[in-house]
Amino acid sequence: MAQQHILDLHGRFRKRRMRMTRPRRTIVDILGRTKLHLSAEEIFSRVRKQCPSIGFTTVYRTLDVLEDMGVVVKHHFGDGRGRYELADNPQKPEHHHHLVCTRCRRIIDYDDFVEEEVGFVRKLERQLSKKHVFTITGHVIQFHGVCRSCGDAA
Ligand SMILES: [Zn+2]
C-alpha cells in the first residue's frame, strides 16, 4: 500500500516533467513514513542518515519545490517553524483538520468531523465566495488549545 503510493507519486512527477531527484525521493519517502508534521531541520536530520551528501540548503529548496508542486503542504502551528506533511499521506486521512496543543506542541490530525463542522464549513465557503466573488478550492483549519494530557497535569 505505502509502496504503491510512492509509485503514484513518481507518476505525478513524471506527468509534470519533473525529475524524481534523489533529494525529492528521499524527502517524499521520509514524509510518507511518518504521521508527524516535521520541520525542515527534522527532515534534514533524517535525510542525513540516508544520504549524508545532501545539505540543508538542498533540503530546504527541495521542500519549496515540493510545496509548489502540491506534493507537500507547509503548515504554521505557532512554534515559529514551518512544518511539512505530504498532501496525500497513506498513513493519514486524506483531508483533515488540526488540533494544536500550545503546551506540548502535539498536533492531532482529525477527520472524524462533527456533523455541525462539515455543515458550517460548507455554508461559510458558499457565503464567502458569494460575498467576495471568490472561488474557494480548499481550506486549512487548525484549532489551538490544551490537549488531554496537558490539561490533566495542570
Ligand atoms: Zn476541512
Ligand SMILES: [Zn+2]
Ligand atoms: Zn499537550
Ligand SMILES: [Zn+2]
Ligand atoms: Zn496534519
